Amino acid sequence: xxxxxxxxxxxxxxxxxxxxxxxxxxxxxxxxxxxxxxxxxxxxxxxxxxxxxxxxxxxxxxxxxxxxxxxxxxxxxxxxxxxxxxxxxxxxxxxxxxxxxxxxxxxxxxxxxxxxxxxxxxxxxxxxxxxxxxxxxxxxxxxxxxxxxxxxxxxxxxxxxxxxxxxxxxxxxxxxxxxxxxxxxxxxxxxxxxxxxxxxxxxxxxxxxxxxxxxxxxxxxxxxxxxxxxxxxxxxxxxxxxxxxxxxxxxxxxxxxxxxxxxxxxx
Amino acid sequence: xxxxxxxxxxxxxxxxxxxxxxxxxxxxxxxxxxxxxxxxxxxxxxxxxxxxxxxxxxxxxxxxxxxxxxxxxxxxxxxxxxxxxxxxxxxxxxxxxxxxxxxxxxxxxxxxxxxxxxxxxxxxxxxxxxxxxxxxxxxxxxxxxxxxxxxxxxxxxxxxxxxxxxxxxxxxxxxxxxxxxxxxxxxxxxxxxxxxxxxxxxxxxxxxxxxxxxxxxxxxxxxxxxxxxxxxxxxxxxxxxxxxxxxxxxxxxxxxxxxxxxxxxxxxxxxxxxxxxxxxxxxxxxxxxxxxxxxxxxxxxxxxxxxxxxxxxxxxxxxxxxxxxxxxxxxxxxxxxxxxxxxxxxxxxxxxxxxxxxxxxxxxxxxxxxxxxxxxxxxxxxxxxxxxxxxxxxxxxxxxxxxxxxxxxxxxxxxxxxxxxxxxxxxxxxxxxxxxxxxxxxxxxxxxxxxxxxxxxxxxxxxxxxxxxxxxxxxxxxxxxxxxxxxxxxxxxxxxxxxxxxxxxxxxxxxxxxxxxxxxxxxxxxxxxxxxxxxxxxxxxxxxxxxxxxxxxxxxxx
Numbered sequence: 030x031x032x033x034x035x036x037x038x039x040x041x042x043x044x045x046x047x048x049x050x051x052x053x054x055x056x057x058x059x060x061x062x063x064x065x066x067x068x069x070x071x072x073x074x075x076x077x078x079x080x081x082x083x084x085x086x087x088x089x090x091x092x093x094x095x096x097x098x099x100x101x102x103x104x105x106x107x108x109x110x111x112x113x114x115x116x117x118x119x120x121x122x123x124x125x126x127x128x129x130x131x132x133x134x135x136x137x138x139x140x141x142x143x144x145x146x147x148x149x150x151x152x153x154x155x156x157x158x159x160x161x162x163x164x165x166x167x168x169x170x171x172x173x174x175x176x177x178x179x180x181x182x183x184x185x186x187x188x189x190x191x192x193x194x195x196x197x198x199x200x201x202x203x204x205x206x207x208x209x210x211x212x213x214x215x216x217x218x219x220x221x222x223x224x225x226x227x228x229x230x231x232x233x234x235x236x237x238x239x240x241x242x243x244x245x246x247x248x249x250x251x252x253x254x255x256x257x258x259x260x261x262x263x264x265x266x267x268x269x270x271x272x273x274x275x276x277x278x279x280x281x282x283x284x285x286x287x288x289x290x291x292x293x294x295x296x
Numbered sequence: 297x298x299x300x301x302x303x304x305x306x307x308x309x310x311x312x313x314x315x316x317x318x319x320x321x322x323x324x325x326x327x328x329x330x331x332x333x334x335x336x337x338x339x340x341x342x343x344x345x346x347x348x349x350x351x352x353x354x355x356x357x358x359x360x361x362x363x364x365x366x367x368x369x370x371x372x373x374x375x376x377x378x379x380x381x382x383x384x385x386x387x388x389x390x391x392x393x394x395x396x397x398x399x400x401x402x403x404x405x406x407x408x409x410x411x412x413x414x415x416x417x418x419x420x421x422x423x424x425x426x427x428x429x430x431x432x433x434x435x436x437x438x439x440x441x442x443x444x445x446x447x448x449x450x451x452x453x454x455x456x457x458x459x460x461x462x463x464x465x466x467x468x469x470x471x472x473x474x475x476x477x478x479x480x481x482x483x484x485x486x487x488x489x490x491x492x493x494x495x496x497x498x499x500x501x502x503x504x505x506x507x508x509x510x511x512x513x514x515x516x517x518x519x520x521x522x523x524x525x526x527x528x529x530x531x532x533x534x535x536x537x538x539x540x541x542x543x544x545x546x547x548x549x550x551x552x553x554x555x556x557x558x559x560x561x562x563x564x565x566x567x568x569x570x571x572x573x574x575x576x577x578x579x580x581x582x583x584x585x586x587x588x589x590x591x592x593x594x595x596x597x598x599x600x601x602x603x604x605x606x607x608x609x610x611x612x613x614x615x616x617x618x619x620x621x622x623x624x625x626x627x628x629x630x631x632x633x634x635x636x637x638x639x640x641x642x643x644x645x646x647x648x649x650x651x652x653x654x655x656x657x658x659x660x661x662x663x664x665x666x667x668x669x670x671x672x673x674x675x676x677x678x679x680x681x682x683x684x685x686x687x688x689x690x691x692x693x694x695x696x697x698x699x700x701x702x703x704x705x706x707x708x709x710x711x712x713x714x715x716x717x718x719x720x721x722x723x724x725x726x727x728x729x730x731x732x733x734x735x736x737x738x739x740x741x742x743x744x745x746x747x748x749x750x751x752x753x754x755x756x757x758x759x760x761x762x763x764x765x766x767x768x769x770x771x772x773x774x775x776x777x778x779x780x781x782x783x784x785x786x787x788x789x790x791x792x793x794x795x796x797x798x799x800x801x802x803x804x805x806x807x808x809x810x811x812x813x814x815x816x817x818x819x820x821x822x823x824x825x826x827x828x829x830x831x832x833x834x835x836x837x838x839x840x841x842x843x844x845x846x847x848x849x850x851x852x853x854x
Contacts, residue, residue, distance in 0.1 A: 053368070054368050055365070055367075055368030055369040055372065056368070056369065056372045056373075059372075059376060060372060062376070123368070162360070166360040169359070169360055169361060170360060170361045170364055173361040174361075176429070176432070209369075222364075244353070245367075246355070246356075246363045246364075246367060247363075247364060247367050247368070271328070271329065271353070272329065272353075272355075272367055272371060273367040273368065273371075274367065274368075274371060274372050274375070277371070277372050277375040277376065278329075278371070278375060
């Protein structure tokens with residue numbers, strides 16, 4: 030299976046410059062549905078699902094490879110190589126902002142610009158660093174996922190078993206967005222929330238944009254500011270939007286900030 | 297106030313009451329996600345005033361896990377599909393207590409598609425979460441059990457086979473050890489008697505020599521010597537049979553026959569101070585048991601009885617048919633019904649209550665160190681239980697002991713016992729020519745004259761190589777009758793070469809070894825014919841005739 034099939038890659042448009050959108054923990058490429066159309070005129074758009082999410086090939090999930098974010102970064106590089114991406118734009122939401130950083134370290138020629146939407150290089154507080162979570166809270170998260178409550182799997186499982194008692198529900202769930210394999214989601218959560226990529230930030234040569242939301246419980250403002258400080262070449266924009274997903278809750282504001290950063294030349 | 301207006305007010309009150317106190321929480325959030333309305337039920341769950349909740353976001357009320365999942369999964373889902381259903385989340389109340397809930401959310405939009413607010417409905421799921429935990433726990437347990445079961449099934453057959461084999465091996469070893477112990481007990485008495493028999497034979501031979509010299513009648517002396525020699529031979533045969541190692545095999549048995557067959561052996565064992573009496577019931581039923589083990593049991597009981605009578609006494613072996621009724625059977629955890637009893641009674645020291653209690657325990661013994669292993673009675677007990685029987689001790693201190701074995705009656709037909717050889721019967725004979733080979737010259741000439749008496753023609757030789765020459769020279773030879781163990785060329789080697797030269801030749805071996813010993817040592821194929829030495833004329837006659845008549849399928853050693 031090649032990288033395009035493995036990661037359910039979708040390519041739209043034929044602009045000379047490529048813009049690669051990477052979804053974060055939770056959800057899939059649907060995350061960008063309100064954002065990418067704004068760039069379709071001037072760019073070649075690349076959308077994909079991380080392995081274990083959306084319509085990716087679940088069989089390709091490998092415990093060893095995906096035990097660190099590097100495994101996901103390797104996939105990004107493979108996808109870009111397969112599509113001949115060079116000097117493009119990488120847009121990463123949440124944990125994928127760091128996956129983009131790792132991909133750029135592996136292949137600096139791929140991206141001239143990196144847009145980080147609600148990034149966090151480390152979620153757990155550390156000496157002299159505020160990540161937003163105490164270690165115990167992250168372990169509470171992982172324990173809860175291990176307990177496997179049915180509320181998750183029924184809502185998020187990509188393949189919904191028929192429920193004869195409530196056929197309308199099965200229909201709705203089959204059409205649900207953000208599908209994810211519950212078992213893989215647990216492992217992805219572990220990798221994401223235990224990651225620490227602070228040391229990788231200073232090596233990024235690409236021009237970066239840090240998009241920070243207000244009241245983001247997952248990536249608080251101080252974390253976005255930290256990322257901005259550590260990156261050699263970055264801009265920081267604090268959005269009006271609250272929460273962790275401005276690409277969904279405030280797509281216009283998000284698009285505007287991105288276009289301002291990328292400049293009018295391509296749009 | 298008009299009546300209509302009052303009625304409307306009532307209805308509004310009623311709906312307001314339903315909203316506030318419904319058994320589920322209601323929350324409305326504005327376009328910016330902030331709470332604009334909440335019902336009393338929900339505020340009560342969180343131990344907060346309704347006013348405190350206005351302006352907050354629903355996800356702020358969740359525990360850390362809920363916050364993360366709400367932001368990363370459920371908020372996107374709501375935004376994209378307009379609703380989510382039955383999401384399991386934990387609310388955290390003002391006092392820090394957690395409340396498991398199921399949450400539904402749906403976006404309400406106006407006709408133009410603009411979002412007006414989000415309606416969130418919350419159900420208390422404390423019980424359901426507990427059921428889920430129990431269910432998941434039960435499923436995990438079932439999966440583990442299933443995996444264990446599969447593993448068990450996979451290895452069960454092997455493990456059972458292994459365990460059974462180990463058990464059989466150790467039982468066989470124990471039985472053999474026990475038999476050897478009994479042999480040890482027996483040989484003392486037997487050696488003495490055997491010596492006496494030899495003495496009779498020797499003195500008879502001395503007398504014979506003298507009387508022959510004088511030309512007197514020697515017939516009574518010959519008879520005495522022959523009888524004594526026969527008794528000695530039979531005694532040795534019994535000992536050999538008894539010590540034989542062979543697999544356990546229950547068969548229909550008549551205890552009377554067994555006691556009768558063993559009585560001579562027992563008389564020697566018990567010594568002169570103990571008199572043996574057998575009281576055998578007429579019409580005794582058969583039992584289904586291993587012959588060796590039953591013999592062993594009787595010897596054990598007899599030896600114990602003897603040891604209980606150091607100053608001598610009377611030992612009685614008694615058999616009887618009996619019926620164990622329901623009450624007795626229930627009390628002793630056995631099946632009611634018909635049993636054959638074998639009782640061994642002595643007039644010895646008897647047992648104390650304490651000794652009786654422990655009598656069947658392995659390694660319990662009242663004998664001096666070195667005199668007994670303490671395994672005898674425990675093994676008898678094991679044998680009886682294996683045979684679905686019952687064992688009972690009656691004892692009076694100073695008067696004696698009776699041990700009764702009860703073995704279930706066998707209802708099938710016992711195979712007819714081998715016809716007893718009788719000297720009145722005409723011996724099988726013939727006129728065929730036999731090639732006789734034995735390196736013991738005296739045995740050679742003795743056997744040759746016995747065969748000639750029976751009418752056979754005999755060509756004899758003491759060496760294998762010579763035998764082959766004679767076979768060549770005498771085409772009329774129909775049977776090769778050879779000793780097994782001989783120097784240079786042994787019996788089976790000779791037979792093989794002879795058969796190569798004369799296919800169809802009948803072969804009969806003879807040996808001082810028991811069949812099992814010969815087979816064990818690899819000398820003899822189990823299928824081969826063997827006449828055990830020493831043999832009576834009668835045994836010789838039957839075996840030779842049978843070999844010639846091919847009844848015994850004489851040489852299937854290839």
